[in-house]
Amino acid sequence: xxxxxxxxKMPKNKRQRxxxxxxxxxxxxxxxxxxxxASQSSANNNNVSKSAASANLIAPNTSLGQHFLKNPAVVTAxxxxxxxxxxxxxxxxxxxxxxxxxxxxxxxKHVVAIEYDARMIREVLKRVEGTSEERKLKIIQGDAIxxxxxxxxxxxxxxxxxxxSALVFKLLSHRPMFRCAxxxxxxxxxxxxxxxxxxxxxxxxxxxxQL
Numbered sequence: 001x002x003x004x005x006x007x008x009k010m011p012k013n014k015r016q017r018x019x020x021x022x023x024x025x026x027x028x029x030x031x032x033x034x035x036x037x038a039s040q041s042s043a044n045n046n047n048v049s050k051s052a053a054s055a056n057l058i059a060p061n062t063s064l065g066q067h068f069l070k071n072p073a074v075v076t077a078x079x080x081x082x083x084x085x086x087x088x089x090x091x092x093x094x095x096x097x098x099x100x101x102x103x104x105x106x107x108x109k110h111v112v113a114i115e116y117d118a119r120m121i122r123e124v125l126k127r128v129e130g131t132s133e134e135r136k137l138k139i140i141q142g143d144a145i146x147x148x149x150x151x152x153x154x155x156x157x158x159x160x161x162x163x164x165s166a167l168v169f170k171l172l173s174h175r176p177m178f179r180c181a182x183x184x185x186x187x188x189x190x191x192x193x194x195x196x197x198x199x200x201x202x203x204x205x206x207x208x209x210q211l
Contacts, residue, residue, distance in 0.1 A: 058097060058123060068096050069158045069184065079103045082154050082182045093144045093157035093167065093183075098124040104156060105133035112152065113137065114144045149174055155181035164189045165205060172208055 069075060078100065084090060084107040095101045095113040101124055104111050115121050121139050128134045140147060145166045155178060159167055164185055171181055185193070193209050195201035 058119060069099055075100050075103065078156060078182055078184060082156050084108050084154055088153040089151060091149060091152035091155045094160060095124050096120055096158065098127040100156065102127055102133065105136050110136040112140065112150050114140045114142060114147055116143055145170060153179050157183045159183050159185055161186045161189065168205065168209060
């Protein structure tokens with residue numbers, strides 16, 4: 001017997017699957033989750049971009065030879081080498097964003113910082129605003145080579161390469177004499193400072209600093 005199309009009946013289970021709305025929308029929750037995940041990912045990317053942009057607002061001025069001292073271990077080592085006493089007056093050349101200024105303030109009587117860049121001055125002042133160290137800090141805006149140094153017991157500096165030689169000679173001629181200076185230089189310059197007689201880098205700078 002031949003059955004006409006009108007007499008062909010679909011099995012009940014297939015009819016239920018086709019008519020059951022839950023089957024048709026079963027992928028919807030996954031689509032929704034995917035959309036939410038994509039939205040969250042986009043938001044996270046935007047936050048990262050904003051953070052990166054914020055971090056780049058204060059960047060070293062390479063024309064001035066600026067380089068920020070960010071390693072806390074190096075900061076701690078420099079401050080420790082300076083052996084600062086609670087009665088000491090400290091001169092800091094080029095405080096930058098204040099990473100070394102704060103621990104210097106915590107250990108000394110007061111700090112005089114000489115900074116050329118107005119952006120850095122604002123950053124340092126913000127670091128100590130509202131703290132007990134604020135009254136112990138004095139900032140002089142200007143060129144460290146041309147600025148008259150105040151009295152100080154200890155000099156601490158993360159020195160821009162361009163003024164390294166001039167700053168060393170200025171400190172050597174400074175009176176009254178100070179107790180010590182702990183400074184961070186570019187390796188090439190440091191090798192000239194410590195060169196021994198007969199070595200290729202031995203020069204007038206080596207002689208003066210080793211007297």
